[in-house]
Amino acid sequence: MSFRKRHGVPDLGIGIGFRAPHRAAILESPELPENTAGLAAIDWFEVISENYLGDGGRPLATLDRLSTNYPVIPHGVSLNLGGTDRLNVDHLRRLRRLVDRLDAPWFSDHLCFTAAHGVEVHDLLPLPCTEKVADWVADRIRAVCDAIGRPFLLENPSSYVSWRADAMPEWEFLSRIAERADCGLLFDVNNVFVAATNHGFDPRRYIDGIDPERVVQIHLAGHSERPMRGRPKDAAGARPFATASDLTGGGVARDGGPTSTGARPFATASDLTGGGVARDGGPTSTGTPGFFLFDTHSRPVADAVWSLYRRTIARTGPVTTLIEWDEEIPAFPVVAAEAAKARAARQEATLSSVGTATKEPLSANSVQTPGELV
Ligand SMILES: [Fe+2]
Numbered sequence: 001m002s003f004r005k006r007h008g009v010p011d012l013g014i015g016i017g018f019r020a021p022h023r024a025a026i027l028e029s030p031e032l033p034e035n036t037a038g039l040a041a042i043d044w045f046e047v048i049s050e051n052y053l054g055d056g057g058r059p060l061a062t063l064d065r066l067s068t069n070y071p072v073i074p075h076g077v078s079l080n081l082g083g084t085d086r087l088n089v090d091h092l093r094r095l096r097r098l099v100d101r102l103d104a105p106w107f108s109d110h111l112c113f114t115a116a117h118g119v120e121v122h123d124l125l126p127l128p129c130t131e132k133v134a135d136w137v138a139d140r141i142r143a144v145c146d147a148i149g150r151p152f153l154l155e156n157p158s159s160y161v162s163w164r165a166d167a168m169p170e171w172e173f174l175s176r177i178a179e180r181a182d183c184g185l186l187f188d189v190n191n192v193f194v195a196a197t198n199h200g201f202d203p204r205r206y207i208d209g210i211d212p213e214r215v216v217q218i219h220l221a222g223h224s225e226r227p228m229r230g231r232p233k234d235a236a237g238a239r240p241f242a243t244a245s246d247l248t249g250g251g252v253a254r255d256g257g258p259t260s261t262g263a264r265p266f267a268t269a270s271d272l273t274g275g276g277v278a279r280d281g282g283p284t285s286t287g288t289p290g291f292f293l294f295d296t297h298s299r300p301v302a303d304a305v306w307s308l309y310r311r312t313i314a315r316t317g318p319v320t321t322l323i324e325w326d327e328e329i330p331a332f333p334v335v336a337a338e339a340a341k342a343r344a345a346r347q348e349a350t351l352s353s354v355g356t357a358t359k360e361p362l363s364a365n366s367v368q369t370p371g372e373l374v
């Protein structure tokens with residue numbers, strides 16, 4: 001039985017992240033016309049948990065108004081599930097209070113570490129993909145679930161470097177943790193595309209490598225190209241990511257801290273750009289030489305990510321979906337229009353996949369890295 005059925009989690013439909021610039025549009029102008037890119041396009045909202053862990057004041061008053069009219073799901077950024085510091089008991093107590101206040105059917109956070117030796121870095125840092133780390137994270141997730149008392153979803157991160165110690169692809173790492181912790185997945189399709197482009201793998205392998213029955217929610221967002229600093233593109237446009245030592249300055253942390261993998265972790269420009277499109281028309285990485293993809297949440301969802309979303313829905317069925325937009329936030333109708341687009345894509349993928357969801361798996365031969373697509 002799927003994680004969703006076992007835990008009775010509902011399909012909430014299509015939502016967006018609740019952000020301050022849209023507060024008035026959402027809370028004070030509820031009568032937008034039907035069938036426009038307005039509130040009619042929004043079924044639910046996600047909030048950043050850490051913004052609502054205080055004891056009162058305007059944030060919680062706003063949250064109460066929002067949750068009166070919509071389901072609201074708390075999404076965290078600082079549980080530090082991969083860290084080695086002790087879990088923060090006060091944080092968990094406050095998080096439980098928030099989850100209970102919202103009567104949320106689930107809560108979520110990221111597969112990463114965010115602090116070490118008591119220092120918060122306010123970033124979602126990648127973990128070594130090993131059995132030992134998988135066990136460690138799974139144990140911490142179980143402890144968090146015991147503390148909160150609701151189903152937990154683990155989100156796959158975007159990433160820019162990898163570890164020398166990596167022993168398996170991230171999708172296997174994510175899957176093992178979810179199995180061992182018996183948690184659900186918050187599957188971020190844009191993060192898959194960003195990581196695939198930066199690391200040079202076929203994003204379809206990631207999608208096909210996870211258990212669709214554990215996917216409870218999906219994230220969609222826009223990303224940006226950023227130039228590699230300190231290493232201008234050479235005349236031939238080759239090696240924009242260069243070698244591990246180019247990225248780390250030769251720096252492998254003595255305590256086993258994160259670094260790149262030594263031998264060409266990012267491969268070459270052609271590995272990354274690959275000429276763009278898979279021979280069978282499937283999406284693949286389309287990076288530009290000298291640039292990497294950065295998970296900015298500052299743009300509309302890319303066409304390739306929409307395509308990967310439809311592939312995901314074909315495997316999972318119509319699961320709860322959210323549009324994230326956190327930088328250069330446009331007017332509310334622009335984000336609502338992305339939500340409407342997600343609704344249409346989800347419906348289309350659901351209808352077209354009936355009876356065919358598992359008929360077109362990638363064979364070993366058809367799995368391609370961007371470099372192999374040249
Ligand atoms: Fe996300």
